[in-house]
Amino acid sequence: MALDCYSLDYDSFLKWALIKEPSLKEKEPLQNVHSGINESSDNTTAYGISEYTYQQTTMAFKEALNRCASLKRYMRDFNYINLIFNYALHISIVSSAFEIKKDDEGNIWNEPTEPLQQLYVQYSVYDSTAGILTSTSSGGSSASSTLPKSLTEGDLETSYLLSTPYGVQAEIYFEQVNGIII
Numbered sequence: 001m002a003l004d005c006y007s008l009d010y011d012s013f014l015k016w017a018l019i020k021e022p023s024l025k026e027k028e029p030l031q032n033v034h035s036g037i038n039e040s041s042d043n044t045t046a047y048g049i050s051e052y053t054y055q056q057t058t059m060a061f062k063e064a065l066n067r068c069a070s071l072k073r074y075m076r077d078f079n080y081i082n083l084i085f086n087y088a089l090h091i092s093i094v095s096s097a098f099e100i101k102k103d104d105e106g107n108i109w110n111e112p113t114e115p116l117q118q119l120y121v122q123y124s125v126y127d128s129t130a131g132i133l134t135s136t137s138s139g140g141s142s143a144s145s146t147l148p149k150s151l152t153e154g155d156l157e158t159s160y161l162l163s164t165p166y167g168v169q170a171e172i173y174f175e176q177v178n179g180i181i182i
Helices: 010-020 051-074 077-094 115-122 156-161 165-176
Strands: 132-137 142-146
Touching: 010 051, 010 077, 051 077, 051 115, 077 115, 077 156, 077 165, 156 165
Parallel strands: none
Antiparallel strands: 132 142
16 A cells, blocks of 8 residues: 555554554444544544554654654655654553463463554464574474574564564665664
């Protein structure tokens, strides 16, 4: 999907996010939903997202803008918007942590109620590993992995980026500006 028609504002981000993850939209119309472009107008089209989703995506969008503000001058507009949108959706998902409870067989027995929490579980953010499998063994069920250079020299944020497809996209853009003094 092209980002050419999007501007760098929350409404454009949410429109993009709802296309990327349609599950964010509430199934039933809610009484407490946030409306479109002009929230003070009663005639605007409702987004149809929960209060929780609105709060999480709003905070994540602002956080992505703040964290990436110094990169804007080094990137084309299209790439910068793509970075912000992917990073904001990633932050929304990762910050919607859901405590997974498993039974003795390892099956999840509690279900998240919010769409962002469902994505958190879907992408297995709670148990993602950022290592690359380098060797395996069948007899003793052994495996070993190594960490990519960006992780061994990076931080926990970098490993979280690899836990969602949106974080992976953001990391691609971060790697492009790696080495620029900011």
